[in-house]
Amino acid sequence: MNLNIDAQEQNTYDAIVIGSGISGGWAAKELTEKGLKVLMLERGRNIEHIKDYTTATKEAWEFPHRGGRTQQMINDYPVLKRDYPLNETVLDLWVKDKECPYTEVKRFDWFRGYHVGGRSLTWGRQSYRFNKWDFEANAREGIAVDWPIRYEDMAPWYSYAEKFAGIQGSKEGLDVLPDGDFMPAMELNCAEKEVKKRMEAHYKGKRHLMIGRSANLTQPHNNRTNCQYRNRCWRGCPFGGYFSTQSATLPAAMKTGNLTLRPFSIVTQILYDKDKKKATGVQILDAETNQTYEFKSKIVFLCASALNSTWVLMNSATDVWADGLGSSSGELGHNVMDHHFRVGAGGTVEGFSDKYEYGRRPTGIYIPRFRNVYDDKRDYLRGFGYQGGAGRGRVSEVAEMMIGAELKEALSVPKDDWSFSITAFGEMLPYHENKIALDKNVKDKWGLPVLSFDVEIKENEKKMRIDMMNDAKEMLEASGLKDVNTYDRGYAVGMGIHEMGTARMGRDPKTSVLNKHNQVWDAPNIFVTDGACMTSASCVNPSLTYMAMTARAADYAVNELKKQNL
Amino acid sequence: MNRRELLKQIALVTGAVVVGGDFFITGCKQTGKSEAGFTPSTIGLLDEVGETIIPATTTPGAKAAKIGEFMKVMVTDCYTEKQEVAFTNGLVSLEEACETMHGKRFLECDATERKAFLLSLEKEAKEFNQKRDEDDKLKKENHQQANDKLAWKDQTEFEGNPSHYYTMMKQLTLLGFFSSETGMTETLRYAAVPGRYDGAVPYTKGEKAWA
Numbered sequence: 118m119n120l121n122i123d124a125q126e127q128n129t130y131d132a133i134v135i136g137s138g139i140s141g142g143w144a145a146k147e148l149t150e151k152g153l154k155v156l157m158l159e160r161g162r163n164i165e166h167i168k169d170y171t172t173a174t175k176e177a178w179e180f181p182h183r184g185g186r187t188q189q190m191i192n193d194y195p196v197l198k199r200d201y202p203l204n205e206t207v208l209d210l211w212v213k214d215k216e217c218p219y220t221e222v223k224r225f226d227w228f229r230g231y232h233v234g235g236r237s238l239t240w241g242r243q244s245y246r247f248n249k250w251d252f253e254a255n256a257r258e259g260i261a262v263d264w265p266i267r268y269e270d271m272a273p274w275y276s277y278a279e280k281f282a283g284i285q286g287s288k289e290g291l292d293v294l295p296d297g298d299f300m301p302a303m304e305l306n307c308a309e310k311e312v313k314k315r316m317e318a319h320y321k322g323k324r325h326l327m328i329g330r331s332a333n334l335t336q337p338h339n340n341r342t343n344c345q346y347r348n349r350c351w352r353g354c355p356f357g358g359y360f361s362t363q364s365a366t367l368p369a370a371m372k373t374g375n376l377t378l379r380p381f382s383i384v385t386q387i388l389y390d391k392d393k394k395k396a397t398g399v400q401i402l403d404a405e406t407n408q409t410y411e412f413k414s415k416i417v418f419l420c421a422s423a424l425n426s427t428w429v430l431m432n433s434a435t436d437v438w439a440d441g442l443g444s445s446s447g448e449l450g451h452n453v454m455d456h457h458f459r460v461g462a463g464g465t466v467e468g469f470s471d472k473y474e475y476g477r478r479p480t481g482i483y484i485p486r487f488r489n490v491y492d493d494k495r496d497y498l499r500g501f502g503y504q505g506g507a508g509r510g511r512v513s514e515v516a517e518m519m520i521g522a523e524l525k526e527a528l529s530v531p532k533d534d535w536s537f538s539i540t541a542f543g544e545m546l547p548y549h550e551n552k553i554a555l556d557k558n559v560k561d562k563w564g565l566p567v568l569s570f571d572v573e574i575k576e577n578e579k580k581m582r583i584d585m586m587n588d589a590k591e592m593l594e595a596s597g598l599k600d601v602n603t604y605d606r607g608y609a610v611g612m613g614i615h616e617m618g619t620a621r622m623g624r625d626p627k628t629s630v631l632n633k634h635n636q637v638w639d640a641p642n643i644f645v646t647d648g649a650c651m652t653s654a655s656c657v658n659p660s661l662t663y664m665a666m667t668a669r670a671a672d673y674a675v676n677e678l679k680k681q682n683l
Numbered sequence: 684m685n686r687r688e689l690l691k692q693i694a695l696v697t698g699a700v701v702v703g704g705d706f707f708i709t710g711c712k713q714t715g716k717s718e719a720g721f722t723p724s725t726i727g728l729l730d731e732v733g734e735t736i737i738p739a740t741t742t743p744g745a746k747a748a749k750i751g752e753f754m755k756v757m758v759t760d761c762y763t764e765k766q767e768v769a770f771t772n773g774l775v776s777l778e779e780a781c782e783t784m785h786g787k788r789f790l791e792c793d794a795t796e797r798k799a800f801l802l803s804l805e806k807e808a809k810e811f812n813q814k815r816d817e818d819d820k821l822k823k824e825n826h827q828q829a830n831d832k833l834a835w836k837d838q839t840e841f842e843g844n845p846s847h848y849y850t851m852m853k854q855l856t857l858l859g860f861f862s863s864e865t866g867m868t869e870t871l872r873y874a875a876v877p878g879r880y881d882g883a884v885p886y887t888k889g890e891k892a893w894a
Contacts, residue, residue, distance in 0.1 A: 176864065176875065177686070177894075183862040184686045185703060187760040204686075224835050306882025346877040473886035474893070476877035511871075511892045513692040517809075518802055520736045520853075525744070528696070528861070529870050531892045 130156040130377070131678075133399055133414040135384050135429065138235025140420035140647035140663045142362030142370075143278075147671035148418070149375035153678075156412055157370075158382040158401060160421075161212075161231035164238070166363035170353025172206050180205045200612055202228050202239075207352055210239050216562040225570035226611035227424070233380055234362040235422060236614070239351045242331040242359050242479070243504065244284045245657035246275050246295045250490070255653050258498055261452060261547040262623040264652045265633035268295070274665035281369075282360040282664060283338045285480075286330030294325075294485040294502075294657070300335045302328045303344075306474055308466040308507035308535035309482050315596040316484075324487050324592065329480040329504055332360035332661075339365070348477035359479070381405045383563060387417055387643060389434035389442060395642045395683075402563055416642045416674055416683055420667065423648030424453075424553055427619040428568055430630075430637070430645075431555050443620055443630040443637050450554055452547035452621055453572045454654040456613035459606040460582050462589035463538030464598030466507060470533045473509060481506030484539065484592075486656055488584060497580040498546065501656045503589065505539030537598060541585035544656040545610075546577050547618055572610045582608075615659055617651035635670040642683045644670045686862070693857045699812050699846045701854050703761035720771030721759070726751035728774070731790060733856040735797045742870045745856050748863035754855045766845045773848020780804065801849070808847035819843040867894035 131153035134144045145157045163169075177183055184206050186198070196214045197203040203211075212229040219227060230236040249268035256263035272295070279298045287302040305313065305328055313326040333350070334343040334357075341357035341364055350359045357364035370376040381404040388397045388411065398413035419426045427450055431441035443449045481504055487493065488500035509531045515524060556569035586603045593601045623629020626638035631650050637643040646667040648659060655662075677683045690701045733745030733754070758770050781789045784803060785796050792800065823841050830838040845851070860866040867873045871894040 174875075177862040177867065178864045181756050182761055183858065185757075185761055188763065189760065201687075221836065304880060304882050309882070346880045347875070470888070471886055473884045473890075474880075474882055475884045476874070476880035478880045478882070510688050511692055513695040515696055518805055520801055520805065521798055522738055522740045524696075525737045525740060525870065528692070528857070529891055530889065531886070 127377075128398075128411065129413045130154050131414060132156075132416045132418060132674075133158065133412055134418045134420060135399065136235065136420035136422060136426070136647065137233045137362055137367075137378070138230070138420065138422060138647070139237045139240070139362070139660050140667045141235070141418070142237060142366035143664050143667040144418040144420050144644075144646065144671055145370040145376055146366040147668050148675065149370045149373040151671070151675045152373075152375065153675065154375050154377075155370070156377045156379060156414065158384055158399070158412075159233045159235075159378065159380045160383040160404060161233065161380065163233045163378070163380040164353075164363065166357070166368070167353070167355050170355060171209065173349065173352045173355050175206075175352075196227060199226050199609070200228070207239060210351070210353075217567075218559060218561060219567045220556040220559055220569035222569060222571040223573050224609045225572050226609050227570070227616070228611070228614050229422070229425075233378065234367075237361040238353055238363065240361075240660060241658065242333060242350060243483075243658040244279070244282070244286070244330050244332050244661040245483075246297055247271070247655045247657060247662055248293055248295055250293075251653065251655040251657075254499065255547075260498065260653070261549075262621070262625070262628050262652060265622050265624045265629075270633075271662070271665055271669070274669040275661065277668055278661060278664035281339075282332050282365060282661075283334045283336075283341070284330055284332055284661070285328075285335045287327050289325060289327055291325060291485060293487070293490050294483075297330070299330065300338070303331075303333070303335060303478055303480055304328070305482065306478075306507055306535075307469050307472045308509075308537060311469070312466060312507065312537055312593075312596045312598070313482075316592060319595040320487075320592075324484065326482055326484050329483045329506075331480040333479050334358050340368075341365070344479060346476035346478060348479045350479050382410075383565070384421065384429055385409070385432060385565065387419070387429060387433040387442060387640075388413075389437065389640060391434070391437050394640060396640050402565075404563065407563065415678060416644065418667070418671070418674075419643060419645045419649075420647045423616040423619060423651075424568060426645050426647055426649040427553065428555070430620060432566075434640075438639075442640055442643070445639055446626060446628055446630055448549070448621060448623075448628060449630050450619050451549050451552045452618035453551045453553060453570075453610070454545045454547055454615075454617040454651065455610050456542045456615045456654065456656065456658075457545055457574055457578050457582065457608045457610075458540055458542045458613055459608045460585045460589075460604065461503065461505065461538060461540035462586065462593050462601055462603040463505075463536060464593045464601035466535040466537050466598055469509075469535050473531060482539075488581075488588075495580075495584065497577045497584075499544035499577070499581070499656065501541045501543035501581060501585050503539040503541050505537065507535050507537040509535045534599075537593065539589050539593070541582075541589060542613070542656055542658070543578060543581045543585055544654050545574060547621070547653055548575060551610075551618075553619060574608070574610060615648070615654070617648040617654050617659060620645050620649040621652045622650050623652060634673045635666065644674055646670045689858065689861055693854050696857065697850050697854050698809065699850050699854070701858070702766055702846060702851050703757060720767070720774065721755040725774055726755055728777075728789060729754045729852065731797070732777070732801070732852055733860070735794070735801050736853055736856045737860045738794075743865045745860045747865050748860045750856055750859045753859035753863075754852065757855055757859075758851075763842065765842065766851070769845035770848055770851050773851070776848060777804070780807075804847075804849040805853075808849040808853075811847040812850060815844050815846065861894070
């Protein structure tokens with residue numbers, strides 16, 4: 118790997134990419150393939166594909182606490198402990214909370230991955246296109262500002278991203294969830310097929326159940342092996358079976374010979390020339406040596422993850438704008454979004470006691486949005502989709518006072534019936550008052566100011582959650598499930614790990630930070646293409662949109678460079 | 684079956700939330716604490732308690748899964764101070780109760796006596812846990828009410844009283860056994876690299892479950 122250790126000798130590149138997660142990886146791939154010399158900066162350590170996936174082939178019994186959490190871990194990770202990410206199996210793929218604190222005016226669960234590959238290693242891999250209404254809803258409903266682009270602008274780039282990443286899924290012909298260029302779909306199991314049949318019949322084709330579209334290969338692709346059905350993606354896949362920076366974009370970028378990757382490089386600011394109104398490069402702090410370096414480039418792709426990209430902007434050009442580069446709109450740091458979830462229902466599917474599963478499929482089912490589409494109207498805006506699936510667990514109800522051989526026997530066989538459950542993921546509106554800001558009173562391990570969070574869900578989301586639960590119950594009961602139970606496990610913003618907004622795209626520099634090509638209005642050679650750019654959130658998982666958005670912006674950037682417009 | 688499902692199964696079987704389960708988030712134990720409660724002889728005792736709950740049959744049992752050693756690691760590393768104290772005190776209580784019932788120590792009992800004794804503990808534990816739940820209910824409500832008046836940052840997790848020591852031992856036996864190599868590959872079935880997925884494999888009643 119081309120590590121740039123001797124930073125003094127070479128400090129000028131065509132492009133600098135800040136961040137190495139899903140968006141940064143795509144930026145590096147696209148820009149290097151188009152012939153640019155690129156420096157990719159990553160604040161954390163390097164993780165090499167396969168070699169550094171330390172737990173990828175460990176079995177449950179090889180973990181001393183069998184994948185659980187110790188009191189030591191709970192003490193060390195005050196944020197991560199709030200949900201499932203804190204466990205023994207992938208501890209080194211999450212940030213050390215205490216080194217990187219942040220301030221919570223209101224609770225915000227921020228689960229970060231500071232290392233090469235970022236959260237592309239641990240992501241849930243669900244990959245959906247936004248639909249045409251997602252890009253129009255703000256304008257139609259008078260919410261926030263209008264997206265400066267439409268579905269048609271994104272469609273070719275979605276295709277481009279899907280073909281390279283390898284997304285498995287089924288074509289359904291739905292407006293609400295556009296089809297893509299998919300690999301053959303993974304199979305629904307027998308219980309899911311039955312629920313699909315009954316649900317679609319009951320709702321007369323107005324609701325749909327399909328395999329969860331995911332970035333898991335069902336065919337070999339670009340030297341990557343197809344999925345082996347271990348369902349351990351989040352530990353890193355030794356087969357390259359799912360899309361990550363390491364398995365897909367980084368090797369492509371490296372192959373060009375045009376990429377330099379520099380880990381342990383915390384970008385402290387983008388250097389700004391106020392006369393030319395352009396970025397000239399970046400300043401970094403070496404996370405290991407605490408030395409400061411400067412690197413120069415013609416363009417900068419800022420892909421540090423939504424909220425950290427905004428942190429970089431807030432710390433840049435403060436001599437011109439006190440609140441940082443892009444703050445002239447008054448929107449930098451505002452409109453924080455996530456997907457709210459942890460509410461749904463589950464029940465029992467009878468009639469398949471003579472069937473079982475083989476293999477561990479790394480995706481579930483998806484039920485696309487049906488609220489507030491076509492002639493459906495609710496007392497809230499936008500909608501939600503469901504993710505879930507069916508499985509046949511082991512027996513968990515035994516007679517009282519049973520121990521010994523009897524108990525062992527009873528617990529060693531599957532239940533008679535399959536269980537099926539779904540969880541809703543709802544759209545969160547962009548509210549100006551949901552914001553992040555710099556807290557200069559609190560410093561991280563490197564003495565840098567941290568972010569302060571003031572974000573909450575409001576009435577629209579709360580009303581939606583009622584439907585999210587009730588609709589789940591109604592659908593499962595209408596599909597013939599027995600013993601249907603609902604749940605709402607509570608939601609704190611950030612838990613979706615889908616942070617979006619804070620440097621939104623728009624049509625007017627007075628009300629948005631970025632233009633329709635993801636350029637900072639006040640510095641057009643800076644492109645922000647990660648979650649920060651989102652003008653609204655849709656209810657579908659956002660990563661595929663970041664991939665497409667980044668490829669689209671990179672194409673534009675290189676064309677503009679050729680025309681000497683940047 | 685993943686870890687979360689295993690925890691759910693154990694909670695249902697033992698009628699109590701699994702101690703140290705994924706969503707128990709309070710951290711109140713000082714680190715670097717002792718393993719004083721666990722000597723080779725207590726580990727030997729716990730091996731036999733585990734073996735009585737999940738014995739060797741046509742496949743190895745909990746002892747073969749080194750269940751005593753597993754309990755030591757889990758109690759030392761994952762339990763809160765309060766839970767650990769309840770567990771280690773339980774080691775003494777267990778011997779006393781066995782003495783009362785059979786007039787001898789647990790390890791001196793034969794398999795039938797051990798089973799009868801643990802069944803008596805099972806009954807005692809059920810009543811104990813029910814009473815604990817009732818007591819905790821009011822405390823939990825009061826705690827919640829107090830929390831509601833505080834800023835979210837000042838709110839604290841409610842830590843109820845620990846379950847009966849036998850419940851802890853049974854939970855750890857089930858967790859340890861069904862996530863052990865022998866439990867997963869001999870009592871259950873396991874494919875490390877399945878290579879394919881089939882969502883409608885014929886199944887005949889009685890066939891082993893997949894781990």
